[in-house]
Amino acid sequence: xxxxxxxxxQLCIPYAVFLVLFVIAPLxxxxxxxxxxGEGNFTFANxxxxxxxxxxxxxxxxxxxxxxxxxxxxxxxxxxxxxxLARSNFKKKYVLLLLFILPMWINFTLRITALKEILSVIEGxxxxxxxxxxxxxxxxxxxxxxxxxxxxxxxxxxxxLLEAAADLGGNKFTVFLRITLPLSIPGIVSGVTMxxxxxxxxYVVLDMLYNSTYxxxxxxxxYFSAYDWNNGSMISLVLLIIIFLVTLVTNRxxxxxxxxxxxxx
Amino acid sequence: xxxxxxxxxxxxxxxxxDDETVAVDCFNLEVKKGEFVTFLGPSGCGKTTTLRMIAxxxxxxxxxxxxxxxxxxxxxxxxxxxxxxxxxxALFPHLNVYENxxxxxRLKKIxxxxxxxxxxxIVKKQKLTKAEIDKKVKTALEIVDLEGFEKRGxxxxxxxxxxxxxxxxxxVNEPEIxxxxxxxxxxxxxxxxxMQIELKKMHKKLGITFIYVTHDQEEALSMSDKIVVINDGExxxxxxxxxxxxxxxxxxxxxxxxxxxxxxxxxVGKLKVKFCGATFDCLDDYEIxxxxxxxxxxxxxxxxxxxxxxxKGKVISSVFKGVHYEITVAIGKFEIIIQSTYxxxxxxxxxxxxxxxxxxxxxxxxxxxxxxxxxxxxNTVEFGDGEFECDITQLYAGSHIDEEGYLITAQxxxxxxxxxxxxxxxxxxxxxxTDDEAAGGAQGNIISMIYKGDHYRYIVRTEExxxxxxxxxxxxxxxxxxxxxxxxxDKIKLNLxxxxxxxx
Numbered sequence: 001x002x003x004x005x006x007x008x009x010q011l012c013i014p015y016a017v018f019l020v021l022f023v024i025a026p027l028x029x030x031x032x033x034x035x036x037x038g039e040g041n042f043t044f045a046n047x048x049x050x051x052x053x054x055x056x057x058x059x060x061x062x063x064x065x066x067x068x069x070x071x072x073x074x075x076x077x078x079x080x081x082x083x084x085l086a087r088s089n090f091k092k093k094y095v096l097l098l099l100f101i102l103p104m105w106i107n108f109t110l111r112i113t114a115l116k117e118i119l120s121v122i123e124g125x126x127x128x129x130x131x132x133x134x135x136x137x138x139x140x141x142x143x144x145x146x147x148x149x150x151x152x153x154x155x156x157x158x159x160x161l162l163e164a165a166a167d168l169g170g171n172k173f174t175v176f177l178r179i180t181l182p183l184s185i186p187g188i189v190s191g192v193t194m195x196x197x198x199x200x201x202x203y204v205v206l207d208m209l210y211n212s213t214y215x216x217x218x219x220x221x222x223y224f225s226a227y228d229w230n231n232g233s234m235i236s237l238v239l240l241i242i243i244f245l246v247t248l249v250t251n252r253x254x255x256x257x258x259x260x261x262x263x264x265x
Numbered sequence: 266x267x268x269x270x271x272x273x274x275x276x277x278x279x280x281x282x283d284d285e286t287v288a289v290d291c292f293n294l295e296v297k298k299g300e301f302v303t304f305l306g307p308s309g310c311g312k313t314t315t316l317r318m319i320a321x322x323x324x325x326x327x328x329x330x331x332x333x334x335x336x337x338x339x340x341x342x343x344x345x346x347x348x349x350x351x352x353x354x355a356l357f358p359h360l361n362v363y364e365n366x367x368x369x370x371r372l373k374k375i376x377x378x379x380x381x382x383x384x385x386x387i388v389k390k391q392k393l394t395k396a397e398i399d400k401k402v403k404t405a406l407e408i409v410d411l412e413g414f415e416k417r418g419x420x421x422x423x424x425x426x427x428x429x430x431x432x433x434x435x436x437v438n439e440p441e442i443x444x445x446x447x448x449x450x451x452x453x454x455x456x457x458x459x460m461q462i463e464l465k466k467m468h469k470k471l472g473i474t475f476i477y478v479t480h481d482q483e484e485a486l487s488m489s490d491k492i493v494v495i496n497d498g499e500x501x502x503x504x505x506x507x508x509x510x511x512x513x514x515x516x517x518x519x520x521x522x523x524x525x526x527x528x529x530x531x532x533v534g535k536l537k538v539k540f541c542g543a544t545f546d547c548l549d550d551y552e553i554x555x556x557x558x559x560x561x562x563x564x565x566x567x568x569x570x571x572x573x574x575x576x577k578g579k580v581i582s583s584v585f586k587g588v589h590y591e592i593t594v595a596i597g598k599f600e601i602i603i604q605s606t607y608x609x610x611x612x613x614x615x616x617x618x619x620x621x622x623x624x625x626x627x628x629x630x631x632x633x634x635x636x637x638x639x640x641x642x643x644n645t646v647e648f649g650d651g652e653f654e655c656d657i658t659q660l661y662a663g664s665h666i667d668e669e670g671y672l673i674t675a676q677x678x679x680x681x682x683x684x685x686x687x688x689x690x691x692x693x694x695x696x697x698x699t700d701d702e703a704a705g706g707a708q709g710n711i712i713s714m715i716y717k718g719d720h721y722r723y724i725v726r727t728e729e730x731x732x733x734x735x736x737x738x739x740x741x742x743x744x745x746x747x748x749x750x751x752x753x754x755d756k757i758k759l760n761l762x763x764x765x766x767x768x769x
Contacts, residue, residue, distance in 0.1 A: 160355040168369035
């Protein structure tokens with residue numbers, strides 16, 4: 001009898017098949033469409049059109065602005081929360097953690113619809129504050145993704161380092177600035193990556209809030225729904241490259257520590 | 266200023282944690298400027314907690330910590346002129362060696378005195394300049410023998426090197442006291458020995474006070490000017506290494522510091538003590554008939570011909586230990602451990618002599634267990650976190666119990682003793698252990714065991730109110746075992762509590 005033996009590399013066959021079928025192949029399709037016109041001929045016209053139109057460039061800029069503001073708001077809310085959750089002796093902190101995680105268990109559509117109702121009660125006309133509403137909606141959606149990496153990186157922080165810093169003469173503020181903050185950078189970086197990138201393309205939240213604003217995601221959506229595969233693919237490709245560049249930058253930022261503490265990405 | 270020469274004084278310091286465990290109790294200590302003081306004790310004895318109170322990481326529940334006569338017990342760590350070397354170094358991983366060492370210097374402000382153009386002196390608080398910091402960091406690195414390591418990342422260093430950086434980071438601030446929390450615990454044996462010598466050298470060179478925490482008695486003996494032996498949150502003995510080793514005040518210290526043979530003995534005459542079935546001359550003067558613990562160090566026992574020995578025994582084993590042999594000898598039912606440069610064949614009969622200065626007597630701390638108890642409605646007695654069957658008729662001479670459980674005194678009086686407060690006494694040899702905890706009247710963990718030649722002395726502590734049962738038992742158990750306590754009914758001595766009303 002011959003035993004069936006797997007070596008380690010064979011174990012990744014299922015994933016490889018999945019990858020080729022649903023990631024790599026579609027990628028080639030996108031590249032193909034992005035560089036061809038409706039007749040299937042090779043062309044740069046799609047890109048030229050994108051980068052010469054103030055409309056599309058405006059949308060790109062707006063998406064950037066929206067995602068950056070969303071990320072900042074998330075960070076400002078999440079950092080103190082994660083800090084309290086991870087570092088304090090606050091007895092009810094697990095309840096607090098649950099409260100922040102709980103929305104993730106609730107259906108997305110339900111959540112956003114609820115938010116829409118609340119906002120329209122407060123604002124009256126939702127269309128009056130499109131940018132503001134977009135930021136609130138996306139912050140609401142992405143906040144847990146910011147809190148969790150921050151929480152884990154602050155939780156890992158060795159208490160004796162804080163004691164050592166205080167022992168060497170640091171007051172509470174100095175200890176935070178010189179030790180806690182720098183050592184939580186991997187958490188900040190992965191939190192930012194997990195919020196910044198999706199919020200650049202996520203147009204569903206905006207759509208559901210009856211938002212008229214256009215971001216990159218909605219641009220792709222509108223091209224595809226008009227069966228313009230070429231322009232839709234072109235913009236997808238542009239976004240892909242932008243995201244790749246952003247990831248490159250953030251990874252470099254956390255590189256110093258990734259060996260020892262492993263940023264989440 | 267405090268008492269002359271004392272840099273730090275701990276007065277009645279007590280620490281109770283949130284979960285009500287008493288970590289440190291009644292801690293009184295004076296440390297002179299420039300001393301090398303070691304806190305020595307088993308893990309969990311409160312030595313690190315005491316150090317952390319001096320550093321400012323923990324606040325004492327009560328008591329005072331005086332530094333140069335000033336109470337610092339409520340100051341935060343950054344306001345205290347002490348620095349700590351942490352057990353696991355606690356180097357900042359995001360900073361290189363230079364930045365780690367310079368961390369304290371960058372935060373420091375010193376008073377500089379100037380003469381301005383009108384000739385007035387001005388005192389300004391200023392940060393150190395870059396050149397000053399550079400110089401100090403360089404000197405600190407020289408002291409720990411790691412010149413040229415400034416730019417290295419701390420994670421690229423070996424354990425020993427990290428330890429040195431941690432020391433450099435602390436001493437660069439020129440603290441009045443350097444606190445070291447088991448600093449060599451994570452190093453291998455050879456490295457540890459080297460660092461011990463270097464630390465001792467550093468202490469001489471720098472002249473600052475060192476307070477050192479360790480559970481390694483050898484380390485404590487070889488490095489310290491003064492050793493504070495701690496157990497169970499309380500100081501057992503304070504003294505020089507020689508005092509601690511040669512004159513231990515109780516069996517805990519004797520057992521913890523070095524190897525010892527500990528026996529039950531009795532004083533049988535002026536400077537004469539009897540143990541292991543023989544009478545010896547000794548130097549400690551105790552009253553005749555006093556029961557004592559006798560401590561004899563293994564190296565103080567000399568081997569001689571069987572006919573010349575004060576004791577005669579059979580060699581059970583002889584193990585070569587490098588410098589000496591460790592020989593176990595059976596004398597009747599007693600077992601003695603000897604360290605000698607001579608060996609003796611297993612099975613042979615040898616004589617043993619002990620000089621008077623090799624015999625240390627100490628008053629027996631535990632001869633009887635005393636508790637406060639209450640009689641229950643079942644005519645049992647509750648004490649020491651347990652309930653035991655007992656004979657309550659001993660409370661009233663000539664009394665007996667009727668069929669309903671009432672006590673009938675000799676005069677025919679009918680008494681219900683439920684709720685009566687009594688004192689309970691149990692001899693140390695009347696208690697037994699069982700590993701079926703439920704079978705015992707009380708349950709607890711073995712917190713201490715000391716071998717006494719022919720038996721072990723155990724202390725079992727209950728969890729609820731930390732009541733201790735002290736007793737001897739010939740069998741070997743393990744520290745930490747959860748056991749049930751059994752006391753035979755007739756071995757529980759009861760006495761009515763003498764209260765104010767009771768006297769009338």
